[in-house]
Structure formats: structure tokens, C-alpha cells
Amino acid sequence: MTYKTDLPVMLPVTPREAEPFLRLSLWHAIPIAAVCIVGPSLAFAADGIAILSPLAVLANWAPLLLKGFVFNLVISISAMGLGTAAGAMLGLGQISPNRAMRGSSWFVTQFFRNAPWLVLLFFAMFLLPFEISILGLKIPFPDWFKAILGLSLPVMANVSEIVRGAVNSLPSGQWEAAESLAYTRRQTLWLIILPQCVKRMLPPWMNLYAILTMATVLASIVGVSEVMTLTGRALSAEGGRPELLAPFYGFVLLLFFAYCYPIARFTVRLEKKFSVIT
Amino acid sequence: MEFFFDWFRVLYDETGINLPFLYDSYDRNRMVNGFLTTIWLSLVCLFFSVIIGVIGAWLQGSSFKWTRRIVNGYIQIFRNTPPLVQLYFFYFAIGTLLPKVENDWGGQSPLLGSFAWAAISLSFFAGAFNVEIFRSGIEAVPKSTVEAAEALGFSKLMIYRDITLPLAFRVVLPALNNNLVNLVKTTTLAYAIAVPEMLYEANQIWSDNVNVTEMMIFLLLAYFALVGVLVSGMNRWERAMKIPGYG
Numbered sequence: 001m002t003y004k005t006d007l008p009v010m011l012p013v014t015p016r017e018a019e020p021f022l023r024l025s026l027w028h029a030i031p032i033a034a035v036c037i038v039g040p041s042l043a044f045a046a047d048g049i050a051i052l053s054p055l056a057v058l059a060n061w062a063p064l065l066l067k068g069f070v071f072n073l074v075i076s077i078s079a080m081g082l083g084t085a086a087g088a089m090l091g092l093g094q095i096s097p098n099r100a101m102r103g104s105s106w107f108v109t110q111f112f113r114n115a116p117w118l119v120l121l122f123f124a125m126f127l128l129p130f131e132i133s134i135l136g137l138k139i140p141f142p143d144w145f146k147a148i149l150g151l152s153l154p155v156m157a158n159v160s161e162i163v164r165g166a167v168n169s170l171p172s173g174q175w176e177a178a179e180s181l182a183y184t185r186r187q188t189l190w191l192i193i194l195p196q197c198v199k200r201m202l203p204p205w206m207n208l209y210a211i212l213t214m215a216t217v218l219a220s221i222v223g224v225s226e227v228m229t230l231t232g233r234a235l236s237a238e239g240g241r242p243e244l245l246a247p248f249y250g251f252v253l254l255l256f257f258a259y260c261y262p263i264a265r266f267t268v269r270l271e272k273k274f275s276v277i278t
Numbered sequence: 279m280e281f282f283f284d285w286f287r288v289l290y291d292e293t294g295i296n297l298p299f300l301y302d303s304y305d306r307n308r309m310v311n312g313f314l315t316t317i318w319l320s321l322v323c324l325f326f327s328v329i330i331g332v333i334g335a336w337l338q339g340s341s342f343k344w345t346r347r348i349v350n351g352y353i354q355i356f357r358n359t360p361p362l363v364q365l366y367f368f369y370f371a372i373g374t375l376l377p378k379v380e381n382d383w384g385g386q387s388p389l390l391g392s393f394a395w396a397a398i399s400l401s402f403f404a405g406a407f408n409v410e411i412f413r414s415g416i417e418a419v420p421k422s423t424v425e426a427a428e429a430l431g432f433s434k435l436m437i438y439r440d441i442t443l444p445l446a447f448r449v450v451l452p453a454l455n456n457n458l459v460n461l462v463k464t465t466t467l468a469y470a471i472a473v474p475e476m477l478y479e480a481n482q483i484w485s486d487n488v489n490v491t492e493m494m495i496f497l498l499l500a501y502f503a504l505v506g507v508l509v510s511g512m513n514r515w516e517r518a519m520k521i522p523g524y525g
Contacts, residue, residue, distance in 0.1 A: 010418050010419065010420070010445065010449060011417070011418045011419070011420055012418065013414055013415065013418045013449050013450070014414065014417075014418075015414055015453070016410050016411075016413050016414035016417065111498070111502065114459070114463075114501065114502050114505045114506075115463075115498050115501055115502065116463035116464070116465075116466040116477075116501055117463070117466075118466040118467060118469065118477065119466060119477060119494075119497050119498060119501060122477070122481075122494065122497075123494050123498070126484075126490040126494065127490065127491060127494060210358070214358075214359065214360035214361070215360070216360075217360045217362045217363055218362060218467075220362075221362075221469065221470050228362065228363065228366070242374045242375075245370045245371040245374060246367075246371040246372075246375070249363060249366050249367040249370060249371045250367065250371070252363050253355075253359045253360075253363050253364070253367060256358065256359045256360050256363065257355065257358050257359050260358040260359070261354060261358045264354075264357065264358055
């Protein structure tokens with residue numbers, strides 16, 4: 001119930017999006033990176049003559065770390081693809097007219113949404129076999145593939161909620177109008193409801209993708225050689241010098257920031273563009 | 279009680295469902311400690327992340343341009359980088375720069391242990407989201423309310439503490455609830471720096487007993503229960519705090 005007065009007690013709450021950070025654009029990342037990485041290096045480099053400065057060490061390892069980061073992106077894209085496909089089905093199950101179907105889809109969604117990502121990753125890592133044989137054909141399940149499956153489970157549950165939320169956010173008049181025009185349920189869903197939902201689903205879906213990308217480093221805990229694992233190995237290969245820790249971990253942070261920040265800004269822009277004016 | 283625990287030993291002998299954290303007192307202690315560590319870590323992080331959110335939201339309303347910029351920078355950096363890398367950065371990079379202190383046995387030990395770093399890093403991570411959440415609530419408080427308080431001679435801090443925040447807090451509780459659930463789930467990351475929380479202890483137990491399936495299912499159910507308790511508690515609080523006619 002809302003009252004129209006000149007002095008409202010509370011204004012409507014709108015979810016607030018973070019303001020851009022100093023209006024940074026992508027190219028700003030380069031000088032900032034330079035400061036972050038060169039700064040600590042200079043402080044330590046003063047006494048080292050024989051050993052390489054931390055920055056030079058990092059420059060040596062950077063191509064390998066970048067390769068690892070690309071592997072992270074591959075994991076994130078495949079997990080997103082798998083999770084979206086499964087989640088869309090689950091989401092449609094959640095709005096099905098069949099009670100049992102609705103209930104079970106709801107349960108699966110809630111179960112995977114409320115479990116920590118890391119536990120689900122362990123779940124997939126340890127409970128899936130390392131190979132399966134179908135009709136005598138052995139299909140190996142490498143670590144990275146299990147990691148993709150493990151990460152796609154929470155993605156699936158979240159996409160399911162996004163789909164359900166988007167369908168429920170449409171005015172019921174759309175359903176009724178379609179019914180009065182003698183559309184079947186399937187036609188209504190595919191021709192009328194879902195096309196309108198895509199716009200509403202895109203911003204939360206992209207948000208989810210950013211979260212997933214940041215979750216791919218979890219795969220390092222279960223032994224997939226992505227950027228975090230490679231960073232650890234590079235650090236130990238350099239003899240565990242303490243002054244290297246900050247530049248190396250800072251570099252990984254920066255890689256993810258450079259990838260996720262533009263996505264976040266783009267999502268905000270899309271949200272503004274698609275926002276429904278009531 | 280012993281009879282109850284022994285029943286699970288019989289269950290193991292009969293069916294092969296191995297739940298050593300119930301019948302074995304050593305494993306039981308480990309599991310209980312892990313569970314308590316998870317709860318304690320969650321509570322510490324909940325507390326500090328809400329504090330960070332409240333203070334950050336206040337600073338974001340500051341009239342100094344640079345204060346706002348620094349808070350925005352903090353939010354963007356912590357929201358757009360993986361929490362695990364933040365944790366490593368804090369624990370390994372900053373932790374090694376801090377001075378070492380002498381411990382009881384005369385040896386050198388780091389100033390802050392893994393639990394402390396996990397608490398700090400996760401609080402900052404969740405706090406970045408909380409700042410935005412509180413800010414959205416503060417913006418929902420009409421200007422006229424603040425002006426009325428100003429006319430009554432409230433100072434800026436008093437207005438925030440006694441008028442804006444209590445009103446804002448009520449409307450942002452659902453969003454806050456969501457973020458705090460996420461925070462509880464993120465405490466599993468502390469596993470990576472060997473904080474003996476639930477996932478870590480479960481890992482120890484399944485390494486000793488080779489019962490990954492049972493422990494996994496138990497873990498999922500345990501987190502399900504933890505999150506359920508938090509959500510129902512928050513919902514109850516939300517109802518209790520509700521003022522009829524507001525909102």
C-alpha cells in the first residue's frame with residue numbers, strides 16, 4: 001500500500017549501483033598497474049644487485065601467468081554455458097504447471113544455491129569418476145572438466161532463479177492476453193513470455209558471469225593448474241622470496257579487476273537502459 | 279548418548295555408511311570444533327562487515343570529494359577481484375610484511391594468525407557490498423526528514439546515528455540478509471589458508487577414513503542448516519523491527 005503525500009516517510013528503495021571509480025577506463029589500468037607493481041619493487045630493489053628485481057622477475061613470469069588466466073576464462077565460459085543451459089531448464093521447471101515438477105525443481109535450485117561454491121567444487125572433484133566407460137569406450141574426465149562441472153552447479157541454480165524471477169516479473173496480463181488469443185501454453189512461453197524476459201535476465205546473468213569468473217580461482221584449491229596455482233608455483237620456483245609475494249598476488253588481482261570491472265560497468269549501463277519505468 | 283553414538287558404529291558395520299564424526303570421539307571433537315570455528319568466523323565477519331558497511335555509507339555521504347573517491351575505489355576493487363586472491367594477498371603478501379612477535383615458547387610467530395587474516399579479508403570483501411546496500415537505504419530516507427532533524431538542532435553524526443540509519447536499516451534488511459548468507463558461504467574459503475573450519479575438518483576426516491561421499495553430503499546438509507538458521511533468524515528480526523505504516 002502506498003500513500004501519495006508531500007512528505008513521504010520513506011522513498012522507494014532502488015538497489016544502488018556502485019559509482020564508477022574515478023571514471024576509470026580500461027587504459028587507466030596500465031599506469032595504475034605500473035605504480036602498484038613498480039612501487040614495492042623499487043623499495044626492495046635498492047639493495048639487490050646480483051638478484052633480479054621483483055619487477056623483472058614478474059616480467060619473466062607474466063606470459064605464463066597470462067596463459068593461466070586465459071585458462072580461467074575458458075573454465076568460466078564453459079561453466080557459464082553449461083550452467084545456463086541446465087539452469088534455463090530448471091527455471092522453466094520451477095514455473096511448470098505440474099506440481100511435482102515445480103516442487104522438485106524448486107528443491108534442486110534451493111539446494112545448490114545455498115551450498116558454498118567451494119563445497120560444490122569438492123563435491124564434483126571427489127565424487128565424479130576420473131573416467132567413465134560407455135559401451136567399452138573410455139571417456140576420461142580430467143580435473144579441469146570436473147572443475148567446470150562443479151562450478152556449473154551453483155551457476156545452474158542461480159540461472160534457474162533468474163529465469164523464474166524474470167517470468168514472474170512480467171505482468172499476468174501477458175499470459176491472459178495470449179490465452180484469449182488461443183495460444184497454447186508452449187506457444188505463449190516461447191513466443192510471448194521468454195522473448196520479453198531476455199532483456200530482464202541479461203543484467204543479472206552478466207553479474208553472475210562476473211561472480212563465476214572470480215570463483216574460477218577456487219579450482220586452484222582442488223589442483224587445477226590455473227592462474228593461482230601457477231602463481232604459487234612461480235613463487236616457489238623463485239625460492240619463496242617474501243618481496244615477490246605482493247607484486248605477484250597484486251598482478252593476479254589486477255588481471256581479474258581488468259576483466260571484471262568493465263563487465264560490471266557494462267551491466268550497470270544495461271540495467272539503466274532496460275529498467276522498466278513504472 | 280553413548281548408545282546413540284554406538285548405533286552409528288553398528289550402522290557402519292551393517293551397511294557401510296561411515297560417519298566417524300558421530301561414533302569416534304576424536305573425530306567428533308574435530309567436527310564440533312570445525313563447526314564452532316565456522317560459526318565464530320561467520321559471526322566475526324558478519325559483525326565487522328556490517329560495521330564497515332555503516333561507516334562506509336556514512337563516508338560516502340561526505341562532502342569531501344576525495345573521501346567519496348577512496349570509498350568508491352575500495353568498493354570497486356573488492357567487488358571486482360576474487361575473494362580467494364584477496365585472502366592470499368592479505369595472508370601471504372601483507373602478513374609477511376608485518377613484524378613477528380615472540381610466542382610463549384620463545385620462537386617467532388606472525389603477528390596475526392590465519393584465522394585473523396581470514397576474518398579481516400572476508401569482512402572487507404562483504405563490507406564492500408554492505409556499503410552499497412546501506413547507501414541505498416540512506417537514499418530512501420526523504421530529505422525533509424533530515425531537514426526536520428537539522429531544524430531541531432541535531433548534529434550531522436546524530437542525524438545519521440539516530441534518524442537516517444534506523445530508518446534505512448529496516449528497508450535494507452532483505453538485501454543485507456542476502457549478502458550475509460553469501461558471507462557465510464564464503465567462509466569456506468578460509469580452508470585455503472588452513473583455518474580449521476568445517477570444510478577443513480571434514481577434509482581431514484575424509485582423508486583419514488576414506489568416506490568422501492558421506493562427509494560431502496553431511497557438509498552440504500550442515501551448510502544448508504546454517505544458512506537456514508541465519509535466514510529464519512533474519513526474517514524474524516525483520517518482522518520484529520517492522521514499524522506499522524513505515525516502509
